Amino acid sequence: MQQTTDESGTEPTTPLDSAVPQEPGSGRGRSHGTSSSEPFDRWFRYPAGFASDYASLLLGQLGLEPGSLIVDPFAGSAVTGTSARSLGHSFVGIEAHPAIAELATIKLQQPPGDPALLLETGRLLVEKVRADQTDHVTDDLPELVRRCFTAEVLSILIGLREGIVASGSPWTTYLKWGLLATLRDVASVRVGWPYQNPGMQRKPRHSDPFSRFVRRLEWMAEDIHNWDWADRQQSHAVVAGDSTRRSSWELIAPASAAGCVSSPPYLNNFDYADATRLELYFWGEVRTWAEMCSTVRAGMVTATTQQSSVAAARSAEAFLAQHGTVADEVADLATKLRDERKQRPRGKEYDRVVPEYFASMSQILANLSLALATNSCAVWLVGDSAPYGVYIDTPGIIGRLAREHGFGVKQDVKLRKRGQRWSGNAARHNLELSERLILLHRE
Structure with missing residues (x-):
C-alpha cells in the first residue's frame, strides 16, 4: 500500500484514515465496471467507472451528514449518483458524453408515472x-x-x-x-x-x-x-457538459458540496465516444465518424491520440507555460514521448495527449475546489499508464496538481494490478500498472 501525507507533514483526520475499502470482487455482475446485475446499473452496461456497490462503500466511509451534496465531474451513467441517492444524499454530476448523460438523467429523475x-x-x-x-x-x-x-x-x-x-x-x-x-x-x-x-x-x-x-x-x-420516489427532500441531476468549464458547474453553489466520488478517464487511449458508436449510429444521433468527433467527443477530456484539438492544444500550452513543478514534470514526459514517437514510422502523438490531459485535470480540480466545502473529501479512482514504455504516474501527478488547487493528498492506495490483458503481447512494455485510489482533502 502506498500512502502520502500533506505538505505540512501532518495528517488531519478524515473518515477514510482508518482503512481504505478494497473493491468488491467480481461475481455480482461486475468486473471493474458498471454492474450488469445491480439495480439501475443494469440498465446499460457501460465500461467506464465502477459498480454502485463500491461507490456506496466509499461514500459510506466519508462520514457525511444525511442529505449532503455529492458531486462527480465524470458522472458517466450515474453510478455515484444512484449510490448517493440510496444513501439519502443530493447529487450533481457532470458528463461530457451527451448520450450517457441522458441515460444518467433518466436513472435519477422522477419517473413520468407508474x-x-x-x-x-x-x-x-x-x-x-x-x-x-x-x-x-x-x-x-x-x-x-x-x-x-x-x-x-x-x-x-x-x-x-x-x-x-x-x-x-x-x-x-x-x-x-x-x-x-x-x-x-x-x-x-x-x-x-x-x-x-x-x-x-x-x-x-x-x-x-x-x-x-x-x-x-x-x-x-x-x-x-x-425505489421510493415519494417525500424525498434531496435533489439529483446530471449536467450534459464539459467539467473543465465553469458554466457546467452552475448548479453547484460555491463551497456547498460535502464530497466527491469519481473516476476520471485513464490515460490509456480508450475512446469512450467510439466505444458507444454502435448505439449512436443505430439511433441516428450521429451518422459518420467526423460527426461523432465534432458532437460527442468534442467536450470530453483528451485521453486518446484521436482527441487532440486546437482548443485543447492551447489549453495545454497555457498549462505548460506556468513552469511550476507539475508543469515541468509533464513537459518532460511530453519530450520523452515525442522522442519515442519519432522512432516509430506511424507513432501516435501521446506527446500531445499527455499535456492536454493534465491541463484538463488542473481545470477540473480548480472547479472542484470551488465546489467543495472546507474539510470535505474527494475520492478518485484512476490508473497509471506507460505509453511506448514511458511511465506516467497519473494518480501521483493528479495529486500534485490537487495541492496547487487547495487540496491535501491524504492517501494514494494501490487497489489492483491492471494491464494484464495485454501481457502476452511481445511488443508491449513490461512495466507493472495499477489502479489506485487517491483521497483528496479540501483544506
Missing part, C-alpha cells in the same frame, strides 16, 4: 411490430450497424426504433435505452467493449430481440417500482 405503463407500452409495441412483419429498409444505415446483425434481427430492431420514436409516450427515453441496451445482446458479431469487430462472427447471446427488449424493460420497471 412503471407498469412502461412495460405495457413496450409490450404493445412488440405486438405491433410482430404483427406488422414489414421488411424494414436498412440501406441508409451506417455499414457498422448493418454488419452487426442478421437482416431479420436488424429489421426487427428498426421496427422497434421507429415505433418508439412515433409513440409520443412519456416513457420514450426509457424505451429508447431499453432498446439500445438490447443491441449487443442480439448482435451476431463481436461487439464487446471497448471496440466493435463486425468482421468476427459470433452466436448472439440472445436470439430473440423481442423477448430481450421486454426483459430489459422489466428490469427498468422493477428498479423504478422498488
